[in-house]
Amino acid sequence: MNSSLVFKGLSSNLVSLKISYCGVSSAALDSLHNLTSLRSLDMRANELTKRIPKSFVNLCNLRDIDFSFNDFSNISLNDLLGGLLDCESHIGRSSLLEELDISQTNISGTIPNFIGQLTSMKRLLLYGNRIFGSIPQWIGRLSSLEELHLSDNLLDGSLPHSLGNLSKLEELTFSNNLLIGFVSEAHFAKLASLIYLTGKGNDLTLLSKLVNWVPPVPVAGLGLKFLEFRASLSMVVAITNASNREFRYIRNTCISSSMPVSFWKSFPNLMILDMSHNRIQGALLDIPATIMILDLSFNEFSGELPKLSNGSFMWMLDLSSNFFLGSVQRILCSNSVEKYSDRIVINVLNLGNNHLSGIIPECWDKWQELWYLNLENNRLSSEIPGTMGSLRQLRSLSMRGNKLSGRLPVSLMNLESLVVL
Numbered sequence: 001m002n003s004s005l006v007f008k009g010l011s012s013n014l015v016s017l018k019i020s021y022c023g024v025s026s027a028a029l030d031s032l033h034n035l036t037s038l039r040s041l042d043m044r045a046n047e048l049t050k051r052i053p054k055s056f057v058n059l060c061n062l063r064d065i066d067f068s069f070n071d072f073s074n075i076s077l078n079d080l081l082g083g084l085l086d087c088e089s090h091i092g093r094s095s096l097l098e099e100l101d102i103s104q105t106n107i108s109g110t111i112p113n114f115i116g117q118l119t120s121m122k123r124l125l126l127y128g129n130r131i132f133g134s135i136p137q138w139i140g141r142l143s144s145l146e147e148l149h150l151s152d153n154l155l156d157g158s159l160p161h162s163l164g165n166l167s168k169l170e171e172l173t174f175s176n177n178l179l180i181g182f183v184s185e186a187h188f189a190k191l192a193s194l195i196y197l198t199g200k201g202n203d204l205t206l207l208s209k210l211v212n213w214v215p216p217v218p219v220a221g222l223g224l225k226f227l228e229f230r231a232s233l234s235m236v237v238a239i240t241n242a243s244n245r246e247f248r249y250i251r252n253t254c255i256s257s258s259m260p261v262s263f264w265k266s267f268p269n270l271m272i273l274d275m276s277h278n279r280i281q282g283a284l285l286d287i288p289a290t291i292m293i294l295d296l297s298f299n300e301f302s303g304e305l306p307k308l309s310n311g312s313f314m315w316m317l318d319l320s321s322n323f324f325l326g327s328v329q330r331i332l333c334s335n336s337v338e339k340y341s342d343r344i345v346i347n348v349l350n351l352g353n354n355h356l357s358g359i360i361p362e363c364w365d366k367w368q369e370l371w372y373l374n375l376e377n378n379r380l381s382s383e384i385p386g387t388m389g390s391l392r393q394l395r396s397l398s399m400r401g402n403k404l405s406g407r408l409p410v411s412l413m414n415l416e417s418l419v420v421l
Contacts, residue, residue, distance in 0.1 A: 010035065012035060012036055013037050014037060015037055015038065015040070016038070016041075017035070017040070017041050019046070020042055020044045020045050020046065020066075021044075022046060023046060024046040024048065025048070025049070026048050026049050026053075029048070032053070037061065038061060039062060040062070040063060040064050041064070041066070042064075043070070044067065044069050044101070046070055047071070048067060048071070048072070049070070049072065049073075049074065049075075050074075050075065051075050051079045051080055052081075062097055063097065063098050064097070064098055064123075065097065066099070067080070067101065067102050068101045068125065069103075070105050071105060071106055072102075072105045072106060073105075073106040075107065076108055076109030076110075077110070077111065077126075077129075078110070080102070082114075096120055098120050098122045099121075099123040099124075100115075100118075100121065101123070102126055102129070103125045103128050103129070104127070104128035105128075105129060106130060107129045107130065108130040109132070110132060111126070111131060111133065111135070113138065115142075116138035116139070116141055118142065119141065120144055121144060122147070124142070126149065126153065127149045127150060127151040127152050128151070128153075130154055131150075131154065132155065134155065135150065135155055135157070135159065135163075135174070137162050138162070139162055140161075140164070140165040140166060141165075143165070143166070143167070143168070144168060145166050145169055147169075147170060147171040147172075148166075148171070148172050149171070149172075150173065151177070152177075153177050156177070156178040156180070157179065158182070159181065161187060164187050165189070165190055166190070166191060167190040167192055168193050169191055170195050171194075171195070171197075172191075172194060172197050172198075173196070173197070173198045174198075174202070175198050175199055175200045175202070176200065177201070178203075179199075179202040179203065179204055180202070180203045181205070182204070183199075200252075246269050246271040247270075247271065247273075248267065248273045249274045250273075250274065250275045251274050251275060251278070251295075252276075252277040253278055254279065255279060255280055256278070257281065258281045258282030258283075259280060261285070264287075269290060270291060271290055271292045271293070273293070273295070274295040275295070275299070276295045276296060276298050277298045277299075278298070279300050280296070280299040280300060280301060281299075281300045281302070282302065283301070283303040283304075284296065284303070284324075286306050286307045286309055287308050287309060287312065287317075288309050291314060292313060292314055292315050292316075293314070293316045294318065295318040296319055297320045297321050297322070298320075299322050300322065300323060301319070303324065303325060304324065304325060304326040304327075305319065305326065305327075305328065305331050305356070307331075308334050312334075313345065314345070314346050315345065315346060315347050317331075319350065320351060320353050320374060321352070323354065323355055324354040325354075326356065326357065327357070327358040328360065328375070331351075332360075332363045333361050333363040346369065347372065348370075348371070349374070350373075350374040351375055351378070352375060352376040354377075354378055355378065355379060356375075356380060357378070357380065357381070358380065358381065359381060360382070360388075360404075362386070362387045364385060365390045367391060368390055368391060368392060368393060369393060370391050371393045371417070372394075372395065372396045374398045376398040376402070377400070377402075378401070379403060381403040381405070383406035383407070384406070384412075385409070386410075386411045387411070388409065388412060389409060389410075389414040390411070391415060392414060392415065392416065392417065393417055394415050394417060394418055395418060396418075396419060397415070397418060397420065
């Protein structure tokens with residue numbers, strides 16, 4: 001059916017119009033007029049390409065607009081919204097707008113200043129476009145804002161300090177832009193509601209001017225999962241310690257400092273920690289018993305391997321691609337790990353690509369739950385211990401790039417689940 005005919009039959013009393021994924025073109029919107037009662041307009045994923053016709057001027061009662069997943073590559077953001085938000089009455093009725101979604105439309109231009117007048121705005125989604133210029137300082141005046149998504153654009157300059165005034169903001173994303181400069185405590189000043197923050201793909205450095213600064217921002221777990229600022233480890237600890245989550249994902253943040261003595265004490269309930277792909281240096285302290293999954297691979301840890309604390313109940317331990325020295329016996333022959341029927345419950349153990357040396361000890365009869373073992377590219381010597389044949393759950397075993405010698409133990413034939421050798 002011709003969409004223009006459908007629009008012509010719409011009543012002026014219509015409150016909500018949702019026509020998404022219907023192939024509606026810009027030409028069809030010419031018949032949209034006199035919809036003075038419309039509060040919600042959802043036309044995402046259609047074939048809109050042009051600016052909004054002047055028949056939209058009467059739509060000043062709109063609370064939410066969704067034009068996402070259309071193709072506005074030939075117009076600017078200001079052209080698209082200017083006629084819509086410039087209501088004839090000029091009494092600020094456009095400030096009733098609470099949600100605006102123009103994501104994934106390939107639209108360009110700078111962020112229009114009149115958006116700063118929409119003080120009732122709760123959700124502003126502009127990600128996945130070609131929007132350039134800086135993030136305006138007036139963004140801090142949108143005091144009702146709960147979600148701000150600016151990722152995957154061409155925004156440059158620094159993050160405005162006024163972002164720190166958005167006390168109701170729960171989600172903030174600005175990944176994959178051209179942002180530079182520093183992020184400090186001023187940016188987090190009043191963000192007490194923030195639970196999700198992603199800023200990867202920029203050139204931002206996390207820097208505090210205050211000693212022992214602890215922000216009021218619970219951005220741990222989800223919040224720092226993809227945060228890719230260049231930061232010190234103490235700074236990241238301060239931010240993540242603002243909440244009491246059991247999970248920490250702080251990978252690929254360019255952290256280059258050592259692990260402070262107080263690190264584990266900062267997270268007494270921590271169960272899962274991923275701090276891989278950083279440049280964390282120095283010794284690794286003993287691993288607390290609460291940790292179940294630990295990934296510290298691709299860092300610059302040195303010294304001996306850590307000990308597992310008494311009562312440890314770990315499932316996965318990845319310390320690969322560091323500079324650990326000495327014997328593997330500290331971990332392999334530990335009596336600290338919880339066992340089921342005298343079996344250690346770790347499933348994944350990766351110590352590859354370090355500088356570990358000495359023999360591989362005969363402690364494998366306690367590791368019968370292990371299904372992945374990587375000891376490759378170290379300096380391990382002597383023979384392969386016969387007790388490795390007791391690892392009946394083992395599916396992947398890598399010991400290449402060492403100085404092993406002697407005969408392969410016949411007991412390896414017991415590894416019936418083995419897929420990779």
